[in-house]
Amino acid sequence: MSIRSDYHMHTHHSGDSKAPMEDMIECSIELGLEEICFTEHLDLDYPTCYDDLPPEPFTLLPGPYREEYEKYKAVYGDRISMRFGVEIGMQTQVADQNNSFIEENGFDFVIASIHIVDGKDPFYADFWEQDTIENIYKKTFDTTLENIKCFDNFDVLGHLDYVCRYAPAGDTTYSYERFKDQIDEILKYLVSHDKGLDFNAKILSKDPNGMPNPCPAALKRFKELGGKIITIGSDAHRPEKIACGFDRMRDIALECGFTEYYTFEKRNPIAHKL
Secondary structure (H helix, E strand, O other): OOOOEEEEEOOOOOOOOOOOHHHHHHHHHHOOOOEEEEEEEEOOOOOOOOOOOOOOOOOOOHHHHHHHHHHHHHHHOOOOEEEEEEEEEOOHHHHHHHHHHHHHHOOOEEEEEOOOEOOEOOOOHHHHHOOOHHHHHHHHHHHHHHHHHHOOOOOEEOOOOHHHHHOOOOOOOOOOHHHHHHHHHHHHHHHHOOOEEEEEOHHHHOOOOOOOEOOHHHHHHHHHOOOOOEEEEOOEOOHHHOOOOHHHHHHHHHHOOOOEEEEEEOOEEEEEEO
């Protein structure tokens, strides 16, 4: 495995993970990683309609998160580089709050993601009951473009086509080509504003032959349009998911024309050869 940095992972500081931070660090070291970045969730104004979640499940407490991060950085810093990151859930009505949160907390790295469209989460079945699947995809990409135009304080766009992970069983309507016009507008905006993409391996922890996010065709198009920065992350919420599928991720990135991937320190990108 030549990719030595996992730049998307979560611990118990995220509402959808129970993983101890120390376990994530130790597993990363065992896998031979040289650098990791914790990217805990902040999803303000997350919908309250889901009974399996506590109230405000993705409200991140930066104080305890920073304290534990610094504690383990002191313990493990001579064995692995650690970075302090966040995954911001974008919604236009909380853009100013998200920006203030980032400015106040000195993150090394910021992922901006779309997890909510029209007040619902694609993870849940009711999301897919709102409209036709094709219209839902179109709405999701329109929402993504709208949000990155009103919220600029991020380094990479998270899992661009995340929505396709949770499409109803048997659905095959998603492809870059089918939604090319909308996806290209997103990619062009990212390129023109020196933003990167989170190349996200989460699906590969369940299906080694699955399609990462963004799909290879969209990643290749990003490169063709002048895109430069990609970070590579497992989106692990448990230690055993760290660095999942990274050999395949490297192969795809190379096939799409990339020769480097990036890490960040104090919001500054650092290139590494694939």
